[in-house]
Amino acid sequence: MLDLLTLRLKYPMIYTVYGFAIFFFVFWCGIWIVHLIALFYGKYRLHRKVKPLSTDEPYPGVSILKPLMGTDPHLVSNLETFFTMTYPMYEILFCVEDEKDPAVDVVNALIAKYPKTPSRVFLGGSTVGVNPKINNINKAYEASSYDLILISDSGIRMKEDTLLDMVTHLTETTGIVHQMPFTSDRNGFAAILEKVYFGTAQSRMYLGADFLGVNCHTGMSTLMRKPVLEERGGLKMFGCYLAEDFFIAKAFLDKGWKTAISSQPALQNSGICDVNSFQARLTRWAKLRVAMLPIVIFFEPLSECMVIGACAAWAASLLFRWEPLVFYLIHVLVWFLCDWMLLSIVQNGSLPFKRFDFIIGWLFRECSGPYLFLLALCHPEIKWRNRVFKLTWGGIAQEVKPRIKC
Ligand SMILES: CCCCCCCC/C=C\CCCCCCCC(=O)N[C@@H](CO)[C@H](O)/C=C/CCCCCCCCCCCCC
Numbered sequence: 088m089l090d091l092l093t094l095r096l097k098y099p100m101i102y103t104v105y106g107f108a109i110f111f112f113v114f115w116c117g118i119w120i121v122h123l124i125a126l127f128y129g130k131y132r133l134h135r136k137v138k139p140l141s142t143d144e145p146y147p148g149v150s151i152l153k154p155l156m157g158t159d160p161h162l163v164s165n166l167e168t169f170f171t172m173t174y175p176m177y178e179i180l181f182c183v184e185d186e187k188d189p190a191v192d193v194v195n196a197l198i199a200k201y202p203k204t205p206s207r208v209f210l211g212g213s214t215v216g217v218n219p220k221i222n223n224i225n226k227a228y229e230a231s232s233y234d235l236i237l238i239s240d241s242g243i244r245m246k247e248d249t250l251l252d253m254v255t256h257l258t259e260t261t262g263i264v265h266q267m268p269f270t271s272d273r274n275g276f277a278a279i280l281e282k283v284y285f286g287t288a289q290s291r292m293y294l295g296a297d298f299l300g301v302n303c304h305t306g307m308s309t310l311m312r313k314p315v316l317e318e319r320g321g322l323k324m325f326g327c328y329l330a331e332d333f334f335i336a337k338a339f340l341d342k343g344w345k346t347a348i349s350s351q352p353a354l355q356n357s358g359i360c361d362v363n364s365f366q367a368r369l370t371r372w373a374k375l376r377v378a379m380l381p382i383v384i385f386f387e388p389l390s391e392c393m394v395i396g397a398c399a400a401w402a403a404s405l406l407f408r409w410e411p412l413v414f415y416l417i418h419v420l421v422w423f424l425c426d427w428m429l430l431s432i433v434q435n436g437s438l439p440f441k442r443f444d445f446i447i448g449w450l451f452r453e454c455s456g457p458y459l460f461l462l463a464l465c466h467p468e469i470k471w472r473n474r475v476f477k478l479t480w481g482g483i484a485q486e487v488k489p490r491i492k493c
């Protein structure tokens with residue numbers, strides 16, 4: 088009788104343990120496929136020579152929306168790159184919420200310096216939702232002259248041909264072309280950390296997602312078709328989300344449009360570059376992802392090198408009797424080498440730091456990543472610039488001291 092009871096308890100336990108081991112091992116194999124996709128697809132897709140559009144058609148005009156809030160030591164030179172692009176037909180619409188913001192003087196000086204580039208300033212914003220970026224740019228969006236809208240955050244730097252590169256990727260079936268987040272070359276440990284993160288962990292998932300058509304649209308530099316947005320009621324309809332980028336792309340995908348990354352990654356070049364604000368930003372983004380897609384609570388930590396390595400080492404020791412420590416160390420080493428290759432592909436040129444800096448930056452990122460994610464889960468309130476928000480499941484945002492109902 089006792090034996091029968093022991094057997095009844097023992098077998099489900101064994102099945103469960105082996106079930107977990109098989110799941111971890113299969114997931115680990117899946118992650119290596121994502122590594123391979125990112126390496127091959129990144130090599131094939133990024134940094135292609137920009138081809139001019141066919142001479143039969145005129146270049147489509149682009150309205151560039153620049154939400155600004157405050158200044159930093161790089162703001163002038165970053166904004167200046169928007170005036171020196173070679174694209175033939177575009178306008179720049181600067182948006183500043185607070186009329187006393189020092190960014191207003193910066194913008195006015197640049198407009199005076201480049202009188203031939205059509206540009207305007209929109210002050211005061213308009214309260215169409217809770218998302219302060221949407222509130223800031225909606226007036227300019229409504230006043231924009233062209234059917235293509237480029238939303239470009241304040242810290243973004245453009246090359247002369249970046250806009251052309253984005254427009255050439257906008258095929259007949261593509262509704263949105265976005266730049267994969269990356270960074271320009273800056274000095275200091277925080278800059279290394281940012282480059283390592285965006286060029287490895289994030290690029291891997293971003294390239295994997297773009298290859299498989301999964302929505303990973305990040306709105307720091309994104310070109311979209313205004314008529315499609317208009318069909319959905321305009322930009323203001325997305326003001327109730329903090330992750331407006333994700334929901335805009337979802338609206339396009341639901342309507343049958345494709346989204347695509349451009350060949351040049353986004354050069355983030357904010358003059359504020361420190362470890363704390365970088366980590367706060369990653370934590371904020373993680374909170375957005377968790378609220379929009381709760382399944383990432385489980386999968387995102389598992390996609391981290393150190394976590395999946397440990398799970399797979401345990402699984403391999405159980406399933407195949409492989410030595411777990413050796414397995415784990417080889418796993419970390421190969422992951423590290425793949426990340427180095429991926430970063431070199433995304434950078435497409437010499438890196439502004441030594442290999443030793445990469446090792447330190449990479450170890451710091453890989454060890455802090457799971458901790459930051461845990462922090463995001465424990466403190467779901469979101470602080471963005473001078474406001475605090477909370478998100479309900481599904482991604483609808485509420486300001487903690489609400490100014491408008493959404
Ligand atoms: C075996 C495959 C396992 C897949 C595990 C997926 C775990 C997700 C891990 C990392 C997420 C990186 C996502 C890309 C960048 C997102 C940056 C971001 O958070 N941006 C927000 C702010 O601008 C924005 O609102 C969010 C945009 C989209 C978020 C989408 C998250 C899901 C991405 C899933 C990627 C799956 C890749 C699949 C490859 C097989």
Ligand SMILES: O=c1ccn([C@@H]2O[C@H](COP(=O)(O)OP(=O)(O)O[C@H]3OC[C@@H](O)[C@H](O)[C@H]3O)[C@@H](O)[C@H]2O)c(=O)[nH]1
Nearest residue numbers: 154155156219220223240241306307329330331332472
């Ligand atoms: O209160 C604000 C906050 C931000 N912004 C503007 O919004 C842009 C992005 O702001 P930050 O650089 O602080 O934030 P992030 O880089 O994290 O933004 C990113 O994540 C959240 C998404 O909604 C954004 O689309 C994406 O760009 C900047 O151009 C900034 O000037 C405002 O206009 N008002």
